[in-house]
Amino acid sequence: MPHSRRSVRILLTASEAYPALERAFLAAQTEIWASFMVFDLQTRLRSPEALAIGKTWFDLIVHVLNKGVALNVVISDVDPIARAEMHRAATRHLRLFSAAAAVANPGAKLKILRPCHPAETGALVRLCIWPYVMKKLFRLSGWLNNLAPDHRAAALRDMDGAVRNLRLRKDGTVGIRLWSLPRLFPVVHHQKLAVIDRRLLYIGGLDLNERRYDTPNHRRAGDQTWHDVQLMIEGPVVAEAQDHLETFQDVIEGRKQPTKTRRLLRTLSLPSRHSLWNFGPKPFISELQTAHRILAQRSRQLIYMESQYFRDVRLARVLAEAARRSPGLNLILILPAAPDDVAFEGKKALDARYGEAMQARSLRIIRKAFGSRLFVGSPAQPRPALPDGKDDANGRSTLHGAPLVYVHSKVSVFDQDAAIVSSANLNGRSLRWDTEAGVYLSAKNDVIELRYRTMAHWLPADIGPDAFEDATAAKVWAQLAWQNAGKPPSQRRGFLLPHDFAAAEAFGRELPILPPEFV
Numbered sequence: 001m002p003h004s005r006r007s008v009r010i011l012l013t014a015s016e017a018y019p020a021l022e023r024a025f026l027a028a029q030t031e032i033w034a035s036f037m038v039f040d041l042q043t044r045l046r047s048p049e050a051l052a053i054g055k056t057w058f059d060l061i062v063h064v065l066n067k068g069v070a071l072n073v074v075i076s077d078v079d080p081i082a083r084a085e086m087h088r089a090a091t092r093h094l095r096l097f098s099a100a101a102a103v104a105n106p107g108a109k110l111k112i113l114r115p116c117h118p119a120e121t122g123a124l125v126r127l128c129i130w131p132y133v134m135k136k137l138f139r140l141s142g143w144l145n146n147l148a149p150d151h152r153a154a155a156l157r158d159m160d161g162a163v164r165n166l167r168l169r170k171d172g173t174v175g176i177r178l179w180s181l182p183r184l185f186p187v188v189h190h191q192k193l194a195v196i197d198r199r200l201l202y203i204g205g206l207d208l209n210e211r212r213y214d215t216p217n218h219r220r221a222g223d224q225t226w227h228d229v230q231l232m233i234e235g236p237v238v239a240e241a242q243d244h245l246e247t248f249q250d251v252i253e254g255r256k257q258p259t260k261t262r263r264l265l266r267t268l269s270l271p272s273r274h275s276l277w278n279f280g281p282k283p284f285i286s287e288l289q290t291a292h293r294i295l296a297q298r299s300r301q302l303i304y305m306e307s308q309y310f311r312d313v314r315l316a317r318v319l320a321e322a323a324r325r326s327p328g329l330n331l332i333l334i335l336p337a338a339p340d341d342v343a344f345e346g347k348k349a350l351d352a353r354y355g356e357a358m359q360a361r362s363l364r365i366i367r368k369a370f371g372s373r374l375f376v377g378s379p380a381q382p383r384p385a386l387p388d389g390k391d392d393a394n395g396r397s398t399l400h401g402a403p404l405v406y407v408h409s410k411v412s413v414f415d416q417d418a419a420i421v422s423s424a425n426l427n428g429r430s431l432r433w434d435t436e437a438g439v440y441l442s443a444k445n446d447v448i449e450l451r452y453r454t455m456a457h458w459l460p461a462d463i464g465p466d467a468f469e470d471a472t473a474a475k476v477w478a479q480l481a482w483q484n485a486g487k488p489p490s491q492r493r494g495f496l497l498p499h500d501f502a503a504a505e506a507f508g509r510e511l512p513i514l515p516p517e518f519v
Contacts, residue, residue, distance in 0.1 A: 010450055011204070012216055012228075012229055012454070013215055013216050013226070013227060014226065016216075018043075019046045019047035020202070022046065026053075029069065031198070032069060032071050032072070033072045033245040033246065034071075035075075035194075035435075036192050037188060037190055038208060039073065040092075040093055040208060040210070041056060042210070043057045043208050043210055044056055044213075061100040065104035066105050066108070069109070070109035070111075073112045075097075075113070080185075081162060081182055091157075091158040097112040117189060117252065118253060119433075120185055120186075121186055121278065121279055122274065123181065125278065127181065133184070140162065144166075156168075156174070186280045186281075187433050188434050190434040191423045191435050191436050191437040192423045192437075193437050195238060199238060200234055200238065202231070203230065203439055204230035204421050204438075205229060205410040211224070211226065213226070221386075226408055227306075227407050240259075240264035248268065251268055252270060258284075265288045265438045265440055266288065267285065267430060267433070269284050280517055288431055289314075292426075292431075293315070295418050296315075297325075298414065299326070299329055301470035302331075302415060303330070303412070304473075306454060307334075307426040308339075310362050311355060311426065311519060312427050312428050316362035316363075316365040316366050319369070320368070323370045324369055328471070330373045330471070330473065331370050332455075332477055333366075333374070334376075334377050334378070334458065335377075336405075336406050338404070343404060352507075354509060355427075356508035357504075357511075360504040360505045363376065363501060363504075367501075377496045378404065378407075379495035379497070380398070380400065380402035380495060380497050381489070382491075383489050384401055384488070384489045385402060385403050399500060400485045402489040410430075411454050413447060416447055418441065419440075419446070419450050422436060422438020427516075428515070428519075432517050451468075457495075463493075464476075481498045
């Protein structure tokens with residue numbers, strides 16, 4: 001196995017990443033800056049060092065504050081109507097941090113923010129989709145009214161953003177403000193990074209909560225699997241990440257110009273000036289999109305990608321052009337068998353169908369261009385789905401009779417020359433709308449080790465070297481996946497199965513009125 005410089009540590013799944021983050025927090029001497037979409041202090045601690053001081057991240061944060069370390073944390077808020085559950089969770093996370101500071105010694109240095117991206121959907125668009133928004137509010141009010149009074153009061157406490165669109169009745173139940181035109185906030189701060197003492201950077205696609213905890217063997221119910229990749233890095237990129245954490249909100253609000261970076265790659269957007277008819281923000285910094293385009297154009301042998309989504313038609317066309325220009329170029333793309341809300345919640349709403357349609361279209365583009373030089377795979381556990389249906393709520397949570405492994409990682413490796421690890425999916429939302437952050441790796445040892453570890457994760461231990469060679473990997477992976485598909489789940493080797501293109505084609509629905517960045 002190739003060896004990497006110690007300045008970059010590759011962390012596969014939360015079983016590797018969470019203990020590393022715990023140790024980094026414990027080792028902090030002066031300050032920690034962090035920005036996550038989800039950071040739940042009820043998450044259990046895993047490392048022996050952290051378990052020596054408590055059971056959950058709440059205990060760890062109290063311990064760090066008691067050491068005098070200054071914590072500066074941003075947890076993204078989201079649209080309180082479209083993403084009501086996530087809005088409540090963000091408020092709970094905020095309260096837990098505040099409670100930790102209250103429990104800690106006097107003078108605890110905590111700055112905790114829960115900002116919502118300032119971009120709003122324009123009034124004319126909101127008027128057009130008013131029935132859809134009202135439907136969401138009716139469902140929300142119905143859910144609240146079905147709760148016991150004390151539980152309803154607790155839920156409303158965590159829904160300050162939604163309360164402005166609800167009517168609180170004297171009996172404690174809620175109704176909706178029927179003739180209102182609610183404000184909509186379509187953009188989130190999706191990045192997941194922390195800088196410890198201005199010397200160590202933790203960055204990638206993994207937030208912090210129990211749902212995201214998984215191990216490399218993925219031996220759990222399908223809806224509890226979660227594959228992700230984080231990096232722990234030292235070096236010049238740390239200063240770039242520190243500056244980004246200190247300034248990104250000012251940049252988005254227009255109060256400050258962004259600084260140039262060399263290793264840190266970002267997506268930042270601004271509120272649109274066309275305030276009446278805009279769906280979303282104005283793209284401003286699209287370094288992750290640009291880096292993918294440039295590195296794909298330079299590639300000549302093998303591109304390896306893992307992503308939660310592959311929905312960006314622009315990127316698909318860039319890859320297709322690279323395939324036509326370089327007849328020796330191969331592509332391996334690893335995707336989950338289905339989006340999590342479709343697979344595990346049975347979601348059939350228009351936005352879910354539109355997302356699947358965009359992915360189906362993007363996949364058609366690269367399949368036509370690459371032909372047999374392309375392998376698109378989806379991992380599943382080497383065991384049969386449970387007969388009681390827990391692994392198969394609606395047909396998309398299993399693949400070839402086995403519970404899927406949910407892929408959430410965002411990794412792109414170009415030949416053996418460059419790689420990107422980030423919070424950004426390969427969709428228009430991540431590449432042009434949401435706040436995202438990632439790193440560009442160019443040191444050959446780092447790139448080779450990242451490619452080897454991410455590829456080897458899905459493969460059987462006894463696989464031959466052809467599975468890692470530029471010219472043969474895509475073919476070997478395709479052969480293995482189809483062999484696995486023809487065997488009972490318990491007899492399969494590794495996790496690989498061929499992606500089910502037909503499922504998304506059948507489920508997806510084109511919605512020309514929506515911008516591609518919507519999903």
